[in-house]
Structures are given as structure tokens and as C-alpha cells.
Amino acid sequence: MRRLVALALAAGLALTGCVSGPPDASASVSPSGDISTITVGIDDSGTPTLDFERGLNWETTQTEVMLEGDGERLQDGQPLLLDMYGESLEDGSRVTNSYQGLARSFLLAPELLGEDLYEALLDVRVGTRVLHVSPAPEDNPDSEPPIVLVIDVLPMHAVGAEAEPREDFPTVRRAADGAPTVTIPEDLEPPADVQVATLVQGTGQQVREGDLVLVNYTMLSWDGTELDSSWPEEIAPLTVEVGSGESIEAIEVGLLDQTLGSQIVILSPATSAYPDQGPVVLVVDILDVFSPEVS
Structure with a gap:
């Protein structure tokens, strides 16, 4: 019995001791x-x-x-x-x-x-x-x-219509839980600037400058080595404030104008990601979007 009930019953007993006649339970117990x-x-x-x-x-x-x-x-x-x-x-x-x-x-x-x-x-x-x-x-x-x-x-992964894959981009396959497996063609040239392709087209809110965006992501080096990921169970999704400069440029640029529920692939030169890692590939699922200025 939880304490709230015990206190209520104790109060009811104290009350009935002060009055004559049968107790009225409706008067002492809500x-x-x-x-x-x-x-x-x-x-x-x-x-x-x-x-x-x-x-x-x-x-x-x-x-x-x-x-x-x-x-x-x-x-x-x-x-x-x-x-x-x-x-x-x-x-x-x-x-x-x-x-x-x-x-x-x-x-x-x-x-x-x-x-x-x-x-x-x-x-x-x-x-x-x-x-x-x-x-x-x-x-x-x-x-x-x-x-x-x-x-x-x-959802913890992208939900929407499958988009036509681009032949000049890496191939992405998704597990049942949405976790991506990425294959980077050996002859794929590293990008000179940030390039973005949509794999799943979500139908939710569009991402604007200043929005907070919750994403699951995987980042790989150009040789296919996984550098970072939010998909393991013990790691929470990443929060990105678009336009703040607090995340790498590639992911902030890639998220702009995308929609909630989408999955995108971002190809980034080292200068827009991590200079010591070389060019990278990011697969990003957009899980939630919040616009502080309209809340």
C-alpha cells in the first residue's frame, strides 16, 4: 500500500473517533x-x-x-x-x-x-x-x-518514400532497426565541396536555420572505415543546432531544407568535417525537428 493511501486511511480513522454513529466513508476517503x-x-x-x-x-x-x-x-x-x-x-x-x-x-x-x-x-x-x-x-x-x-x-530511423538512389553516391542498405551499412565505390572521387543526396523522403517539418534537429548518424572515412555512429544502443541520437557552428559544417549544411523522417547521404571534404580524417561519408536519419522561435 502506498503512503498516500495509508495517510488517507489514518485520517479517516482519526475522524471517526471524534463522532458518534457509523462512519461515513465518503466523507473521509476521496x-x-x-x-x-x-x-x-x-x-x-x-x-x-x-x-x-x-x-x-x-x-x-x-x-x-x-x-x-x-x-x-x-x-x-x-x-x-x-x-x-x-x-x-x-x-x-x-x-x-x-x-x-x-x-x-x-x-x-x-x-x-x-x-x-x-x-x-x-x-x-x-x-x-x-x-x-x-x-x-x-x-x-x-x-x-x-x-x-x-x-x-x-521512430528511431527514417520513415518515408524511398528515393531513387544516385549512381555517383555510395550504396546504403538498412537493417530492420534502420542501422545503415555503407558501401563506397572504389572509383568514387572525393568531393570538392559538400554534396547531399536523399535516400528516404520524409513528409514532416522542414529544417530551417536555427532549428534543433535530432539525428541518428554514421560517419565513415573514404576507405569505408567507420569513424563514429549513434546507432549502438548505449549511444543517444545527436542534437544539431543548424547554423550554430557547433557541429561540423557538413552535417549543418546537409540538414538545411531537409524534412523530418528523411534519410540523407552527405559527402564531405575534410575542410567541412575533420581535417585530420580526410573526406568523409555521413548517413543521417532525421528523427525530430524543433523550431525555438515558433514555440
Whole structure:
């Protein structure tokens, strides 16, 4: 039994000791909350809104699939990308909101997400929207409130229409999880400037100067040696602020005007990447885009 329930029962017992006649449970114990009474909307910025009755007693974990996705099913231990909005079920205060920013990456593991959220997400499909109620912890020294979360499960790789591959570019093959394998033709000439080709054409938001962009990427030297990658499970996707100069020029130039969900190949001379590495090839999947100036 969690501490919130124990305190409520103790208060009820103290009250009944001061009055005559049979106790009135409705006067001392709040009615239980049910997830079906929570209304989810959306505001002008695309952020979820929540409407629910205050003062209810949220005793149990509850989950409702609001929208069933059509992507691959989530499996134990895999990387996942989540947009989350949450409020306290006690007073409606906001506890988390990634919709005004970039989605957050996790591994699907109970020790990282908590047992309740892990069970809620295990085996759902990418693209699913989940409504999740989490009661206050039983051991709750910080007086954490029960919370409600709206969770969107986002793809960890490009999604869109396959584009016609260019014969003068490396060949890219994708594993089931989206991880690329790149073959660079032996006779491919190193580029004099940054060149970009689209492999998958996403249909989401277009990348503009100043946007924050979340990407998965693989970078290879011109002889095909992998230099860096965000695809291993223990490595999170990369955040790029386009136009800031904080990332290598090749990736900032390559992302500009691309669309969310796309996969692109970037050929870069050493001067636009890492001078000590020579020319490089980058394969980049665009996972999320956020425009701070319009938030």
C-alpha cells in the first residue's frame, strides 16, 4: 500500500473517533480516479492538453492506448524515442513536456523507465499514443504526486518514400532497426565541396536555420572505415543546432531544407568535417525537428 493511501486511511480513522454513529466513508476517503475520465486535447502549438477532476484518489497504475501505431513493435532493451507531456493529478501542474523541444531517447528497460512505464510500452507499435497514469510511490519521502502522461512513441530511423538512389553516391542498405551499412565505390572521387543526396523522403517539418534537429548518424572515412555512429544502443541520437557552428559544417549544411523522417547521404571534404580524417561519408536519419522561435 502506498503512503498516500495509508495517510488517507489514518485520517479517516482519526475522524471517526471524534463522532458518534457509523462512519461515513465518503466523507473521509476521496473517490478513486479512473483513466477513462481524463480528456486529452491539443493546443495551437501541438502540445497535448489534459482535463481531469482534481482531488481524486489515484491508487493504481492505468494505461490506455489512444492511437495504435503501425510501426515495428517495441522489444525489451531496444532504444526508443518518446515525446511526453505530463501533469500532476493533484493540482494540474506540469511535470514534463518534450513537445516544446526535442523528443527524448531511452532504452526500453524497467530499471530506466520504471516497471509500470516499461510494462505500458513493451510490445506496443511505433507510432502509438499512450495515456498513462502513475500513482505516487509507496515509499515517497519527497511527496511526489500521482501523475498522468501522454506518450507518443516515435521512430528511431527514417520513415518515408524511398528515393531513387544516385549512381555517383555510395550504396546504403538498412537493417530492420534502420542501422545503415555503407558501401563506397572504389572509383568514387572525393568531393570538392559538400554534396547531399536523399535516400528516404520524409513528409514532416522542414529544417530551417536555427532549428534543433535530432539525428541518428554514421560517419565513415573514404576507405569505408567507420569513424563514429549513434546507432549502438548505449549511444543517444545527436542534437544539431543548424547554423550554430557547433557541429561540423557538413552535417549543418546537409540538414538545411531537409524534412523530418528523411534519410540523407552527405559527402564531405575534410575542410567541412575533420581535417585530420580526410573526406568523409555521413548517413543521417532525421528523427525530430524543433523550431525555438515558433514555440
